[in-house]
Amino acid sequence: MPRFNPLVETLAPPPIPSVFAWGDAYDGRSGPMIDLSQAVPGYPPHPEMLRLLGEYAASRAYTGYGPIEGEDCLRTAYAEHMTGTYGTPLSAGNVHVTAGCNQAFICAAMAVAGAGDAVLMTDPYYFNQETTLAMLGIKTRFVACEPANGFLPEADALAAAITPDVRAVALVSPNNPTGAVYPPDLLAALYDVCKARGVWLILDETYRDFLPAGTRRPHDLFARPGWEETLISLYSFSKSFCIPGHRLGAITAGADVVEQVAKIMDNLQICPPRSAQAAVATALPLLADWREENRREIARRVEALRATMAGVPAWRVGAVGAYFAFIGHPFGEASSAHVAEKLAKEAGILCLPGSYFGAGQEGYLRFAFANADVETIGGLRERLERFALD
Structure with missing residues (x-):
């Protein structure tokens, strides 16, 4: 049988579809899915x-x-x-x-x-x-x-x-x-x-x-x-x-x-x-003025995320800006993939494991907060407060 290029074959499959699969398994128990996974604009084109x-x-x-x-x-x-x-x-x-x-x-x-x-x-x-x-x-x-x-x-x-x-x-x-x-x-x-x-x-x-x-x-x-x-x-x-x-x-x-x-x-x-x-x-x-207003909107979402995370101090903000926040989870040695999967399936929060961005990032999750409006970001607090890792 012909062989594949080993430089491609040895790579892991694209990560985003696997995360979406976690979201598909969510039963809606905590309300609508809060999608903080892939970086996509959280508002429509002009x-x-x-x-x-x-x-x-x-x-x-x-x-x-x-x-x-x-x-x-x-x-x-x-x-x-x-x-x-x-x-x-x-x-x-x-x-x-x-x-x-x-x-x-x-x-x-x-x-x-x-x-x-x-x-x-x-x-x-x-x-x-x-x-x-x-x-x-x-x-x-x-x-x-x-x-x-x-x-x-x-x-x-x-x-x-x-x-x-x-x-x-x-x-x-x-x-x-x-x-x-x-x-x-x-x-x-x-x-x-x-x-x-x-x-x-x-x-x-x-x-x-x-x-x-x-x-x-x-x-x-x-x-x-x-x-x-x-x-x-x-x-x-x-x-x-x-x-x-x-x-x-x-x-x-x-x-x-x-x-x-x-x-x-x-x-x-x-x-x-x-x-x-x-x-x-x-x-x-x-559309320069429209883009400037979008920048202001994203800035409002940054502040909303900071305020939300301040209410759940067990979860720490490692860094935040532009479209993303790197959030430290409170579950010690638990793998970031396990935490992210459970968050998606049980809390309706879709995000990416830190391990996708380097082997030393198991303690973190990436929140693409720009996907969500200020009200939705505020809803993270209650879900994170209630979340427990089995």
Whole structure:
């Protein structure tokens, strides 16, 4: 019998369907399911976004192949958006559009590392990025993000973890799974380490649009001379525009990186979804106020979660921000998968085990709280108070 690729065959199945199966077994005893599992917007797309998607999808202009790097209209619109966000001029030539941020990551990883090389990740890590590297035969190294430090890495520890085979450091801020927001000065220090060691910094900023109020800008790295030789920034349009099913992301990097990514994309997908690109290009400036109100709404949900968890002190908030909270459960050595399964089946709370994000995270659960409104988040308190692990 022919054999499968062992780099794929040895991976665990996708984790989200197994969690949904736990939810399917819930009998409703505690009320409607509170779904804090997969990170999906907890409110609908703007009607104008839906209109634009329908209009462009019905246009013959977008039924053929498009530019590998993405539609000029979206590359230009996103470059202008990035210029406004970071206060530093960026151009369409710095942008490569992808079919979602997971694809942006695989393109970035393939552009800078090959089989036998290594990428340094944080622990806990985003599982799709770890499995992506495993499938490519790229080794993973890890730097611990300690609970006492708010699940943020330290620059000295990151520097010490860069072994000779490391080609890139992969960071996510705001973080998935913990929600921790990396302060600009920390990102500057981590960038300096990468630059000094001659390795790439791949910075996933999928949840950038949900930073706390008053944040001047996520970082100043694009203002650094020669940033193109160190920084590769990743982004997703899914959360801001509530369109994860349309699979649209972007890479912001130097022209040389964009050139390498185009070689990869030509084999992965040829071009990203075209009509969605046209719709988002129009919506970027048009729906700015709506997106800002959504940011405020997510901030209200952060505060609601903090208040709710304060009422159940046995459960501790390890970190919280943007879309996620990393919640410490009170059940000692019990596996996080066991706790999460029982929560789903008996308390109607669907969340992800910490073990999905690293072997050392058994004491934690990931709550994707942005999925739920303020009232629903408030309902967590009673369910967690009553919950007991058999």
